[in-house]
Structures are given as C-alpha cells and as structure tokens.
Amino acid sequence: MPTLKRTNVLTEVRTHYCPGCGHGIAHRLVAEVIEELGIREKTIAVAPVGCAVLMYDYFNCDMTECPHGRPPAMATGIKRTQPDKIVFTYQGDGDLAAIGTAETIHAANRGENITVIFINNAIYGMTGGQMAPTTLTGMRSTTSQDGRGEHGEGPPLKVCELLSTLDGVCYLERTAVSTPKDVNATKRAIKKAFQNQIDGRGFSLVEVLSMCPTDWKLSTAQSVDFVNNEMKEAFPLGVYKDKG
Amino acid sequence: MDRHETRIIIAGFGGQGIVLIGNVIARAAVIEGKNVVGMVSYGAEMRGGTANATVVISSDEIFDPFVAHPDRAIILNQPSLDRFEPQIEKDGLILTNTSMIQRGPQRTDLARIKVDATQIAHQIGNLRVANIVAVGAFIEHTNLLSMSSIEQAVKDLFSNKNPKLVEINLKALHAGAEQSRATGKSRPGGAIS
Amino acid sequence: MGEKILLKGNEVMCEAAVQAGCRFFAGYPITPQNEVPEYMSKRMPQVGGIFVQAESELAAINMVFGASLSGARCMTSSSSPGISLKQEGISYIAAAELPCLIANIQRGGPGLGNIRASQADYFQAVKGGGHGDYRVIVLAPASVQEIYTLTMNAFDWADYYRNPVMILGDGISGQMAEPVEILPYEPIVDLPAKDYILDGCAGRKPRVVKTLVLRPTDGLVTHNEHLQGKYKRIEAELSLCEEYETADAEIVIAAYGITARIAKGAARLARKKGIAVGLIRPITLWPFPSDAFAAVAKTAGQILTVEMSHGQFVEDVKLAVNGGCPVRFLGKGGGWYPTEDTILEKIESMAAASATIAKGEL
Numbered sequence: 200m201p202t203l204k205r206t207n208v209l210t211e212v213r214t215h216y217c218p219g220c221g222h223g224i225a226h227r228l229v230a231e232v233i234e235e236l237g238i239r240e241k242t243i244a245v246a247p248v249g250c251a252v253l254m255y256d257y258f259n260c261d262m263t264e265c266p267h268g269r270p271p272a273m274a275t276g277i278k279r280t281q282p283d284k285i286v287f288t289y290q291g292d293g294d295l296a297a298i299g300t301a302e303t304i305h306a307a308n309r310g311e312n313i314t315v316i317f318i319n320n321a322i323y324g325m326t327g328g329q330m331a332p333t334t335l336t337g338m339r340s341t342t343s344q345d346g347r348g349e350h351g352e353g354p355p356l357k358v359c360e361l362l363s364t365l366d367g368v369c370y371l372e373r374t375a376v377s378t379p380k381d382v383n384a385t386k387r388a389i390k391k392a393f394q395n396q397i398d399g400r401g402f403s404l405v406e407v408l409s410m411c412p413t414d415w416k417l418s419t420a421q422s423v424d425f426v427n428n429e430m431k432e433a434f435p436l437g438v439y440k441d442k443g
Numbered sequence: 444m445d446r447h448e449t450r451i452i453i454a455g456f457g458g459q460g461i462v463l464i465g466n467v468i469a470r471a472a473v474i475e476g477k478n479v480v481g482m483v484s485y486g487a488e489m490r491g492g493t494a495n496a497t498v499v500i501s502s503d504e505i506f507d508p509f510v511a512h513p514d515r516a517i518i519l520n521q522p523s524l525d526r527f528e529p530q531i532e533k534d535g536l537i538l539t540n541t542s543m544i545q546r547g548p549q550r551t552d553l554a555r556i557k558v559d560a561t562q563i564a565h566q567i568g569n570l571r572v573a574n575i576v577a578v579g580a581f582i583e584h585t586n587l588l589s590m591s592s593i594e595q596a597v598k599d600l601f602s603n604k605n606p607k608l609v610e611i612n613l614k615a616l617h618a619g620a621e622q623s624r625a626t627g628k629s630r631p632g633g634a635i636s
Numbered sequence: 637m638g639e640k641i642l643l644k645g646n647e648v649m650c651e652a653a654v655q656a657g658c659r660f661f662a663g664y665p666i667t668p669q670n671e672v673p674e675y676m677s678k679r680m681p682q683v684g685g686i687f688v689q690a691e692s693e694l695a696a697i698n699m700v701f702g703a704s705l706s707g708a709r710c711m712t713s714s715s716s717p718g719i720s721l722k723q724e725g726i727s728y729i730a731a732a733e734l735p736c737l738i739a740n741i742q743r744g745g746p747g748l749g750n751i752r753a754s755q756a757d758y759f760q761a762v763k764g765g766g767h768g769d770y771r772v773i774v775l776a777p778a779s780v781q782e783i784y785t786l787t788m789n790a791f792d793w794a795d796y797y798r799n800p801v802m803i804l805g806d807g808i809s810g811q812m813a814e815p816v817e818i819l820p821y822e823p824i825v826d827l828p829a830k831d832y833i834l835d836g837c838a839g840r841k842p843r844v845v846k847t848l849v850l851r852p853t854d855g856l857v858t859h860n861e862h863l864q865g866k867y868k869r870i871e872a873e874l875s876l877c878e879e880y881e882t883a884d885a886e887i888v889i890a891a892y893g894i895t896a897r898i899a900k901g902a903a904r905l906a907r908k909k910g911i912a913v914g915l916i917r918p919i920t921l922w923p924f925p926s927d928a929f930a931a932v933a934k935t936a937g938q939i940l941t942v943e944m945s946h947g948q949f950v951e952d953v954k955l956a957v958n959g960g961c962p963v964r965f966l967g968k969g970g971g972w973y974p975t976e977d978t979i980l981e982k983i984e985s986m987a988a989a990s991a992t993i994a995k996g997e998l
Contacts, residue, residue, distance in 0.1 A: 239837070240836050240837050240838035240839075241836035241838065242836060243706075243834045243835070243836060245702075252848060253848075253850075255844045255846060258842070259837075259842055260836075260837055260842050261834040261835070261836055261837050261842050261843050261844075262834070262842065262843075262844050262845070262846075263702075263705055263834055263844070263845035263846070264844075264845065264846040264847060264848055265698065265701070265728075266694075266698060266701075266724055266725060266728050269694060269695065269698035269701075269725070272690065272694070272695035272696075272698035272699050272701075272702070273698045273699065273701050273702035274702060275662075275688060275695075275699050275702060276660065276662065276688075276698065276699035276700060276701060276702025276703035276704075276706065276710070277702040277703070277705065277706050277834070278702075279660070279686045279688065279699075279703070280659070280660055280686060280702075280703045280706040280707075280708040280710075281706050281835060284835065284836050285836075301691050301692055301694075301695065302691070302692075302694070302695050302698070304691075305690075305691035305695065466642075469642055469813060470642055473640055473641070473642050473815045478814075478815070479642070479814065479815060480812050480813065480814050481642065481812065481813040481814075482808070482811055482812045482813070483811065504900075506897055506898055506900050506901025506902075506904070506976060507897075507898045507901055507975060507976050508808060508809075508812045508814075508894070508897070509808060509973060509975075511973075511975055
C-alpha cells in the first residue's frame with residue numbers, strides 16, 4: 200500500500216494549512232501520482248497566489264511561483280519551450296476562475312498540453328474569507344455578508360461546465376476530497392490528467408471540491424458535511440469531458 | 444532650405460499600390476548606395492480613404508524620417524491631391540494620374556507631370572500596374588534615380604513571386620517613361636545633388 | 637561592409653532577436669507594432685522557435701516569464717497601453733531576476749491616446765512602471781541599424797545581468813524602413829551559465845523561482861539590497877551615450893531615440909547659421925549616462941531638452957546637470973513631432989536671448 204508511506208515528492212516541511220483544510224490531501228494526491236508515474240525529475244510545477252502560494256516549500260520538484268491568475272500563461276511558456284517536461288499548475292478558485300479566467304479559458308482552448316489542478320473551496324482563504332467566484336448562492340462571506348446573490352454578485356461560476364464547451368480541451372473532471380471514496384476518485388482523476396500530458400493529449404483539468412473550515416467558520420466535521428451536502432449539489436461531480 | 448535630400452510623398456487610395464511605389468523607389472535608392480528612409484501611413488484608415496507612403500533619399504545622413512512637406516509628390520487620385528497639394532514645398536514637383544484626377548493642381552509654382560497611368564495600365568492589360576506606370580513617368584522626368592536601378596528594384600520585388608509580373612511591370616515602367624518623354628517637361632525636375 | 641537591405645524598424649528588431657537566438661515570442665496585436673508579431677509568427681517556426689499570439693498582454697508577459705525560467709531567450713512586444721498591462725509581469729520578472737526583452741513601440745497617450753509616435757512612456761520605462769523598487773535596462777535606438785545592434789546587445793545584457801531589458805522605440809522608428817546590414821550575432825559579454833532555470837530536478841536538488849519573501853522576516857529587505865547592489869553595478873558598467881560636436885557647443889541639445897536624430901539635423905542647420913550647437917544622446921535611458929551630462933553642462937552655455945512628451949526625460953537631464961547650466965525644454969505629447977525647423981527656431985531664440993543677456997540689455 201503506497202499510501203501508508205511518505206512520498207518522496209513531498210518535503211518534510213510542516214505545512215501552514217489550517218486543520219481540516221483540503222490542500223494537504225490534494226498535495227499528497229498530486230505528489231503520489233508524480234511518484235507513481237516516475238516523473239518527479241522532469242516535472243515543473245506552477246504555484247498560484249492564494250493559500251497554496253507556499254506549496255513550493257512542500258513539493259520536492261522544480262517549482263515556480265506566478266503572478267495571480269497567470270499560471271496557465273506561464274505554464275504555456277514553460278511547456279512550449281520544454282515540451283519533454285511535465286508541467287502542472289495548482290490553482291485556487293480566485294486564481295483560476297476570477298483574476299485568471301482569461302488565461303484559463305485560452306490555455307484550455309489552445310489545448311496546451313498541461314495539467315491543471317483546480318482547488319475549489321468557494322472562498323478566498325489567504326485574504327480572510329472574501330467571496331470567491333465559486334461562492335455558493337446565499338453563502339455568506341466577508342464581502343457578501345447578506346449572502347451571495349443579494350447584491351448583484353451573480354451565481355457561482357462553474358468551471359468544468361464552462362470549459363466543456365471548448366473543443367481544445369482534452370479532459371475535465373470534478374471530484375472532491377470530503378470522503379475516502381472521493382479522495383480515491385480524485386487520485387484517479389489526477390493520475391489520468393498527468394497521463395494525458397505524458398501521452399501528449401492536451402489540456403486536462405481536475406476540479407477538486409475542498410474544505411475551508413476557517414473561512415467557512417465551521418468545524419472540520421461540519422466542513423466535510425458542507426462539501427458533501429451543499430457544494431456537491433451546486434457543483435455536481437463527474438467527468439465533463441474526456442477525449443479518451 | 445539648404446538640404447541635399449529629396450522628400451517624396453506617394454498617395455492614392457488603398458489598392459492602387461501606393462506602398463509598392465515607395466518600395467520600388469526606396470529599393471532603387473539602396474541599390475545606388477544612397478541613404479533612404481521609407482514610411483507608410485498606418486492606422487485604421489486602410490481602405491476607402493487615402494493611403495500614403497513617403498520616401499526620403501539623400502547622399503548625406505537623413506535626420507528627419509518624417510515627410511511633413513514633400514518636394515516631390517506622386518498623386519494617384521483626387522482625394523489625395525486635395526489633401527496633399529497644399530503641403531508640397533514651394534516650387535516642388537507634382538505627378539498626377541490624370542486618369543483618376545479631374546481637377547488638376549491649383550498651385551502654379553509646382554512643376555507638373557501628367558500621366559494617364561490607369562489608362563496606360565488598361566492598355567497593357569492589367570490595371571494593377573498603373574502604379575509602376577507612374578514610377579516610370581516620375582523617374583524619366585526627374586532623373587532622381589537611374590532607370591536601371593528602378594528596373595533592378597522591380598525585378599527584386601517580383602522575381603520571387605511570379606516572373607510574368609516582372610515582365611508586365613517592366614513594360615508598365617517603360618510605358619510611363621515614354622509618355623513622360625512625349626509630353627515633355629513643364630519645368631526641369633532636377634536630380635538630387 | 638556587407639549588403640544592405642531595406643527593412644522596417646519593427647522587422648529589424650525581430651530579425652536581430654532571431655539572430656541573437658531568441659526562440660520564444662508571445663505578443664498581442666496593437667498598432668504601431670503589429671509588424672512584430674506578424675514577422676515573428678512567420679519567422680519563429682523557421683528557426684525552430686515558438687510564437688504564441690496571447691489572449692492578452694498579461695498572458696503574453698507571463699508566457700515570456702515561463703519561457704525565461706525555462707532558459708530560452710525570449711521577448712514580447714507591445715505599444716504604450718499594452719505595456720501598461722504588462723507592468724505586473726515586468727515587476728515579477730525583475731524581482732525573480734530573469735532575463736527577457738520587452739519592446740515598447742510608443743504611441744500617444746494617456747489612455748487609448750492615438751497611434752502616432754510618442755515618447756510619453758519615459759517615466760514608466762525608466763522609473764519602474766510596475767510596483768516595487770526595481771529597474772529595467774532601457775535602450776533607445778535612433779536608427780534602424782541601431783535597432784538591430786541594440787536588440788542583439790539587449791539579449792546579452794539581459795542574460796549577463798539577469799534582468800529584463802526594454803527597447804523604448806516609437807511609432808516612427810518602428811514603422812520607418814532604412815537600409816540595414818544584417819550582421820552575424822556575436823555575444824558582447826561572457827554569458828554566465830543559466831544555473832537558475834527550471835528544467836526538472838534530474839540529478840540535482842529542486843529549484844524554486846519565487847518573488848514572495850516572507851521568511852526570514854527581514855528576507856525581503858535583504859533581497860531588495862541584493863537587487864539594488866546589482867542595479868548599482870549596472871549603473872557603473874552600462875551607461876551609454878553619444879555626443880555630437882559638444883566640445884565647443886554653446887547650446888547642447890539633449891534628446892533620445894527618434895527625436896535625437898532630428899535634433900542632430902537641427903544642430904547642423906544651426907551651425908550653418910553660425911550658432912555652435914551640439915547634441916548629447918543617451919543610448920541607455922536607464923542607467924542614465926549622468927556623468928556625460930554633468931561633463932557637458934560644464935562646457936555648454938545651455939542645454940535644450942527635446943522630447944515627444946510634456947517633460948519626462950528633462951527631469952533626468954536636470955538631475956544629471958544638477959544646476960551646472962540652464963536646461964530649457966521643447967516638447968509636447970499626443971503625437972506631436974519636432975521638425976528640424978521647430979528645433980532650430982527654439983535654438984535661435986535661445987541664442988538671441990543669451991546674446992541679449994551678454995550685452996547687458998536685460
């Protein structure tokens with residue numbers, strides 16, 4: 200059982216993530232996949248701005264930080280000049296679906312042969328709980344204090360649904376890390392997204408519904424319930440595109 | 444003004460091959476080892492309005508690449524004449540394509556070359572070479588550059604496209620020159636010093 | 637001397653980049669620099685390079701960021717409003733100490749402005765433009781041939797100093813065609829090994845490219861001091877300037893880029909009229925050739941700064957001259973363009989005024 204030992208793709212640095220946060224699980228899954236595919240020494244990762252900005256301290260591979268929202272553009276520059284390397288971005292909802300929406304859509308539409316790990320926790324974490332593009336309708340945040348949708352915020356942006364209309368995209372799947380079954384499904388999806396890149400199939404994105412107890416102002420157990428009951432309803436899990 | 448240079452404007456409407464005229468003249472100047480700066484008007488005024496290109500030729504260093512007041516003008520349509528005639532230097536020279544221009548230049552200080560460029564091009568069998576007809580008349584009249592340099596520039600520009608184009612453009616060049624010789628010089632044009 | 641061919645400034649810049657080994661270009665269309673992406677879209681595939689038409693200026697500069705940290709010689713190009721959008725990326729690239737070339741073929745501003753030539757982005761180019769204390773090496777070519785050589789040099793200096801370099805051109809020098817000699821590329825400095833690039837950590841420890849410095853608590857202070865140390869070194873090593881007949885000049889014109897070229901013509905005309913006029917032309921706008929200006933101020937009676945803006949470059953001239961002689965100004969923005977005659981007129985009025993003062997009539 201490889202999951203019972205430490206993966207060499209993560210460093211032995213203790214993460215800064217809050218208790219109950221989903222980033223730790225997602226990091227671990229990405230790292231295990233990289234290890235299992237034997238690509239650590241050819242991987243270049245692009246970190247976002249947001250809670251995962253410090254992921255370069257935790258990953259034991261070449262890593263770059265990137266201006267907020269621009270990882271798909273930067274990854275384009277890296278992958279196009281080094282097509283034999285494995286390039287992935289790891290982005291939160293603000294990074295990927297607000298300030299970086301254009302970069303996401305166009306990298307996807309160009310069919311860039313990269314892997315995107317999209318952590319959707321429906322809130323801005325690092326800045327302290329402001330409304331995200333994926334904040335649920337009616338959900339309160341420090342910038343939607345009466346609940347999203349009451350003051351012209353619009354409904355949450357559904358990234359997989361949006362990108363599924365683009366012919367350039369190879370693979371889109373939405374998963375979660377709120378139950379053991381979901382964690383296993385997420386790992387399978389991430390592995391497929393990396394395998395697609397190895398096989399030269401083009402743009403693959405895995406959207407991972409994840410917990411943020413701190414900014415949701417819930418307990419860790421309540422946060423798991425929130426993903427299972429509320430988020431999965433707003434963001435149905437499943438494969439949104441698979442060119443095979 | 445004490446300048447050893449010739450400042451040319453070429454104007455017409457988009458599609459008349461204005462840029463190509465500038466290119467032929469500028470390349471011929473390069474062939475003769477002269478200093479040259481060429482520019483094409485750019486922007487959102489591409490089709491329908493006036494297009495223009497400028498060429499500055501000098502045996503000395505060229506300082507100002509921008510032609511605010513040309514001393515030679517090659518004008519292929521009426522709107523361009525209306526727009527650029529007032530800008531030409533005193534005692535300058537103007538070539539007009541009489542096929543496309545009903546009202547001639549108003550100024551009396553300008554030396555004039557009149558050429559039925561479009562009509563001649565029609566006779567040659569390709570309206571698109573009207574621009575090169577104008578070049579032929581212009582060079583024959585002004586002796587600004589040698590006709591052989593112009594021929595070489597035409598060959599350089601068209602040889603990698605289609606040899607037939609070289610042939611028809613050279614024909615246009617010589618037809619323009621011939622009409623210029625036939626009509627004579629309204630006033631000595633003068634080569635650049 | 638080799639054969640000269642007729643090319644536009646924008647095209648020459650591209651060819652120089654290709655000759656210097658640039659193999660990645662990302663850009664976005666904007667007048668008056670559209671020849672650049674057009675040329676590169678055709679030329680890059682011919683040499684095994686990459687051209688990407690980016691969805692935005694932001695994406696373009698970040699694609700270049702990615703190409704640079706991959707070790708590729710890379711560039712992007714735009715015109716004024718587009719360069720404003722790139723500033724975020726430029727700040728990051730400067731902070732990460734990565735090499736790249738950015739070309740600004742300036743047009744009229746502010747706002748959408750117009751598409752005529754301008755020099756109103758001087759402050760933005762030499763004083764930062766983006767956030768934080770950083771510097772970009774800024775080059776101001778005055779002829780198409782110089783666009784060629786400076787573009788090749790730009791890649792060397794970018795690699796040598798691990799710093800972004802900007803070509804600060806304008807709509808006229810980008811659009812004008814001149815005969816140019818396509819010279820083979822030769823590095824002008826000993827190029828350091830790129831031991832910072834991310835190419836997978838095979839056989840070595842993983843590398844990180846980052847600009848966030850949270851730990852230790854004074855880490856960003858240290859990083860800034862390190863950057864400033866580098867900038868001091870660049871200032872000491874790379875201040876380039878051309879002087880023309882300044883030795884005996886009563887009036888010295890200070891101008892850069894396309895304006896300097898016209899000013900040189902005006903200086904010649906003035907000499908024919910018996911006014912001793914020279915020209916000082918910075919080739920690097922940052923680092924600013926302050927020493928050369930200070931020296932000129934000791935011998936010149938007056939300096940006339942000419943620029944296509946309402947007075948940006950003139951501030952650096954005044955700082956360098958430091959009261960050494962009076963500094964006059966001729967300039968406008970919005971697409972205004974100085975002719976030799978306009979400059980000559982200003983010179984004549986300056987000469988007349990100083991003659992009046994000399995006679996004690998004021």
